[in-house]
Amino acid sequence: MHPIVKLLVQRIALGLVLLLAVSAVIFLGVEALPGDTAQAILGQSATPQALENLRAQMGLDQPALTRYFNWLGGVMTGDLGKALTNGVDISQAIGQRLGNTLFLAGCAAVIAVPLALILGAVAARYAGRWPDKVISAVTLTTISLPEFVAAYFVIYLLTILFPVFQPVAMVFPGMSFWAKLQAVALPVIVLVMVVLAHMMRMTRAAILNVMQSAYIETAELKGLSPMTIIWKHAFPNAIAPVISVVAINLAYLVVGVVVVEVVFSYNALGQYLVDHVTKRDLPVVQAVGLIFAAVYIGLNIIADVTAIIANPRLRHPK
Amino acid sequence: MTSEKPLLEIRGLVIEATSYPPGEAPKNVTLVHGVDVTLQKGRVLGLIGESGAGKSTIGLSSMAYGRGGVRLTGGEILLNGREIREARPATLRQIRGREVTYVSQSAAASFNPSKRLMDQVIETSLSHKIMSKPEAEARAVMLFRKLGLPSPETIGSRYPHQVSGGQLQRVMTAMALCPKPDLVIFDEPTTALDVTTQIDVLAAIKEAIQDTGVAALYITHDLAVVAQVADEIMVLRHGKKVELGTTDQIINRPAEDYTKALVSVRGIEHDEKPEAPPLLRIDCVSARYAGTTFDVLKNISIGLPAGQTLAVVGESGSGKSTLARAITGLLPPTKGRIHFDGRQLSADFAGRSRDDLRQIQMIYQMADTAMNPRQTVGTIIGRPLEFYFGLKGSARDKRVQELLDQIEMGRGFADRYPAELSGGQKQRVCIARALAAKPKLIICDEVTSALDPLVADGILKLLLELQAETQMAYLFITHDLATVRAIADKIAVMYKGEVRRYGQKSDVLAPPFDDYTDLLLSSVPEMRLGWLEEVIAHRKANGTTSGNTV
Numbered sequence: 001m002h003p004i005v006k007l008l009v010q011r012i013a014l015g016l017v018l019l020l021a022v023s024a025v026i027f028l029g030v031e032a033l034p035g036d037t038a039q040a041i042l043g044q045s046a047t048p049q050a051l052e053n054l055r056a057q058m059g060l061d062q063p064a065l066t067r068y069f070n071w072l073g074g075v076m077t078g079d080l081g082k083a084l085t086n087g088v089d090i091s092q093a094i095g096q097r098l099g100n101t102l103f104l105a106g107c108a109a110v111i112a113v114p115l116a117l118i119l120g121a122v123a124a125r126y127a128g129r130w131p132d133k134v135i136s137a138v139t140l141t142t143i144s145l146p147e148f149v150a151a152y153f154v155i156y157l158l159t160i161l162f163p164v165f166q167p168v169a170m171v172f173p174g175m176s177f178w179a180k181l182q183a184v185a186l187p188v189i190v191l192v193m194v195v196l197a198h199m200m201r202m203t204r205a206a207i208l209n210v211m212q213s214a215y216i217e218t219a220e221l222k223g224l225s226p227m228t229i230i231w232k233h234a235f236p237n238a239i240a241p242v243i244s245v246v247a248i249n250l251a252y253l254v255v256g257v258v259v260v261e262v263v264f265s266y267n268a269l270g271q272y273l274v275d276h277v278t279k280r281d282l283p284v285v286q287a288v289g290l291i292f293a294a295v296y297i298g299l300n301i302i303a304d305v306t307a308i309i310a311n312p313r314l315r316h317p318k
Numbered sequence: 319m320t321s322e323k324p325l326l327e328i329r330g331l332v333i334e335a336t337s338y339p340p341g342e343a344p345k346n347v348t349l350v351h352g353v354d355v356t357l358q359k360g361r362v363l364g365l366i367g368e369s370g371a372g373k374s375t376i377g378l379s380s381m382a383y384g385r386g387g388v389r390l391t392g393g394e395i396l397l398n399g400r401e402i403r404e405a406r407p408a409t410l411r412q413i414r415g416r417e418v419t420y421v422s423q424s425a426a427a428s429f430n431p432s433k434r435l436m437d438q439v440i441e442t443s444l445s446h447k448i449m450s451k452p453e454a455e456a457r458a459v460m461l462f463r464k465l466g467l468p469s470p471e472t473i474g475s476r477y478p479h480q481v482s483g484g485q486l487q488r489v490m491t492a493m494a495l496c497p498k499p500d501l502v503i504f505d506e507p508t509t510a511l512d513v514t515t516q517i518d519v520l521a522a523i524k525e526a527i528q529d530t531g532v533a534a535l536y537i538t539h540d541l542a543v544v545a546q547v548a549d550e551i552m553v554l555r556h557g558k559k560v561e562l563g564t565t566d567q568i569i570n571r572p573a574e575d576y577t578k579a580l581v582s583v584r585g586i587e588h589d590e591k592p593e594a595p596p597l598l599r600i601d602c603v604s605a606r607y608a609g610t611t612f613d614v615l616k617n618i619s620i621g622l623p624a625g626q627t628l629a630v631v632g633e634s635g636s637g638k639s640t641l642a643r644a645i646t647g648l649l650p651p652t653k654g655r656i657h658f659d660g661r662q663l664s665a666d667f668a669g670r671s672r673d674d675l676r677q678i679q680m681i682y683q684m685a686d687t688a689m690n691p692r693q694t695v696g697t698i699i700g701r702p703l704e705f706y707f708g709l710k711g712s713a714r715d716k717r718v719q720e721l722l723d724q725i726e727m728g729r730g731f732a733d734r735y736p737a738e739l740s741g742g743q744k745q746r747v748c749i750a751r752a753l754a755a756k757p758k759l760i761i762c763d764e765v766t767s768a769l770d771p772l773v774a775d776g777i778l779k780l781l782l783e784l785q786a787e788t789q790m791a792y793l794f795i796t797h798d799l800a801t802v803r804a805i806a807d808k809i810a811v812m813y814k815g816e817v818r819r820y821g822q823k824s825d826v827l828a829p830p831f832d833d834y835t836d837l838l839l840s841s842v843p844e845m846r847l848g849w850l851e852e853v854i855a856h857r858k859a860n861g862t863t864s865g866n867t868v
Binding site: 213214215217219221222223224228236310311312316 | 381413416420422477
């Protein structure tokens with residue numbers, strides 16, 4: 001077997017094992033909370049008899065291990081259970097919102113990742129000179145702002161001072177793609193501001209590190225232009241650390257943006273999770289937690305795999 | 319020739335850099351003090367000198383390039399009649415890779431690991447719009463063939479890590495010649511190669527220079543090598559010109575004392591000692607690294623008497639250093655026995671007594687990395703005194719001073735840090751540290767390979783003197799046959815994990831030879847004109863192929 005295939009299979013298998021372990025941790029975490037779902041539904045004043053009846057009805061009287069595997073079996077077949085508060089099927093409720101989350105994250109990523117790479121390369125090209133300093137100062141400022149401050153700043157700037165966008169990012173089924181894009185413009189701008197600096201700094205550092213190599217001197221002595229040297233000779237060898245930082249930021253765009261969702265009233269997974277945490281709706285918390293974990297692990301596997309494929313020594317063994 | 323305008327004319331070149339000594343303010347140092355170089359079209363000028371002589375710095379200045387913050391601060395550099403020292407970056411980009419190209423010492427590091435060889439070889443020809451892509455590729459294949467690379471049609475589609483060091487050095491030569499430059503700078507192009515590989519690469523480079531009519535600056539520290547390719551040689555020292563002359567004049571009739579010293583280096587004479595019962599006896603030792611299935615040492619049997627030197631010679635990968643690891647117990651043999659001083663040693667160092675460990679000491683090639691940079695020389699030498707003899711305080715300091723005297727380093731060195739010492743001094747400190755344990759055997763692993771010839775000579779003399787005083791035995795690992803001739807009593811020639819030839823020096827170095835020893839001995843450059851042609855012609859006539867590692 002080609003060593004690269006072997007490595008890929010290993011990474012993916014490892015990811016699956018990790019996901020299984022995470023599911024157990026989530027289940028145990030929820031289990032460790034005082035009270036259970038029956039208690040949460042019936043409230044503090046429930047009679048012991050009523051609790052027992054409900055537990056038997058919901059299968060909560062079974063041993064934890066059995067319940068874990070029941071839950072896991074449900075997850076495998078796409079059945080995440082029903083929400084306690086309104087009895088709605090969780091899979092359905094999540095499906096719609098997950099789409100919104102991925103749409104927002106995708107839009108932000110499509111802008112932020114190329115922009116970060118380009119800015120990082122430019123900063124590396126002019127390291128220590130004014131373009132580098134301006135890029136660093138601006139991106140570090142935007143990452144230092146709390147998201148809600150950045151969000152209100154952007155709202156003030158682009159809806160009040162220059163009214164080009166609407167302040168609320170409402171999307172609903174049946175909207176055209178273009179209308180959706182317009183709706184998410186403001187949150188996308190805020191998210192780009194938040195994730196840009198990290199990826200830009202890593203790109204800059206990785207390129208500068210590679211710029212010390214002897215083969216960069218070879219390229220300089222070939223009379224190539226500085227930007228050609230960076231793109232053709234430095235960047236392909238600097239890609240591995242950049243990819244892992246990109247993956248972390250993409251994961252953040254999916255799972256960590258609840259504040260931005262709330263500010264712009266964007267109906268997505270983060271808000272859904274927070275709503276149900278406050279209502280102690282444990283099946284929903286469990287389900288969303290598992291999805292977030294899967295996103296993290298999945299993106300990191302993709303990052304690992306890309307870094308492996310980018311390495312010519314692994315791609316073309318002796 | 320002389321009436322023609324020179325290709326390269328450097329007048330009064332001054333090169334400076336900023337140095338950052340530890341614990342002091344940065345200061346300006348002058349690397350090159352007003353050197354003149356004149357090179358006519360199609361001629362080869364050798365630049366020779368020790369490290370720090372400014373050879374590479376001067377070579378790169380012909381592309382107006384200063385490596386790592388080096389500044390070309392004075393003088394004139396005329397390339398094809400045009401002054402380039404103060405030229406703008408855009409102008410320099412036009413010159414670099416078009417009029418002048420560069421071949422570095424370490425081709426392995428100088429190729430981009432993530433791009434195919436062909437793309438890198440023809441890159442300059444395309445970026446400077448010298449020729450079309452098919453033309454450039456055809457020329458590259460032609461050069462690969464001329465340089466004797468295997469499968470010239472397809473080798474370009476490989477990545478750098480997929481070809482050997484000797485091949486990579488030739489590909490780099492092809493890369494330099496591809497855009498049809500006027501001048502190629504060869505910066506120690508064969509120094510990192512094994513001696514049997516070096517001769518082939520050297521012959522290939524020489525032929526390529528002759529066939530393409532390109533001019534070249536050939537930079538090296540090895541006078542015997544440069545004598546084979548250069549028309550003229552300039553000897554440099556401390557950034558100044560010592561002597562300039564034709565190759566014949568420099569090697570046969572040197573005028574300056576320094577040049578004479580370079581030519582006559584290896585002036586050490588050492589009479590072979592007679593056979594004696596061995597102090598170290600290795601019987602049928604085989605060894606392999608964990609997780610591998612082949613032996614890196616195969617059935618090795620050698621012996622070394624007290625007070626004598628056994629030189630272990632061979633190319634990289636022949637198992638020389640592995641043998642040292644087996645003797646010290648770092649890599650326990652899978653088979654065979656090691657006897658020392660009449661007793662059998664435990665195979666694993668963990669099973670040896672502290673006194674057994676004390677008896678066998680090691681000195682390494684890279685003195686730099688063999689010392690803790692945050693310890694003073696006194697601490698470094700004092701450590702074995704404490705560890706083996708329990709010496710403390712003033713008793714220890716006194717002994718440290720005695721050892722420093724023995725290695726001919728004066729007072730005051732005990733308080734210095736390794737970074738404050740020269741390469742030769744560092745290696746002396748490592749010798750003192752080994753000496754401190756009062757061993758019966760010192761294993762010297764390529765201890766002079768990283769040093770300049772004259773400094774290396776000093777180290778070898780010191781080792782011989784110490785041997786005469788203390789009757790220590792040396793197991794001397796080296797790839798340098800000149801060193802072997804200078805100091806050995808016995809020789810073991812290793813090849814692919816086996817001892818191919820073993821015995822007293824006079825026997826090993828006398829014909830009839832086995833094929834490998836013959837190849838090895840005949841590959842050592844000799845300091846005379848026409849040596850390279852003779853060897854190549856001889857090998858072609860005999861049908862012997864070149865080193866099979868190439």
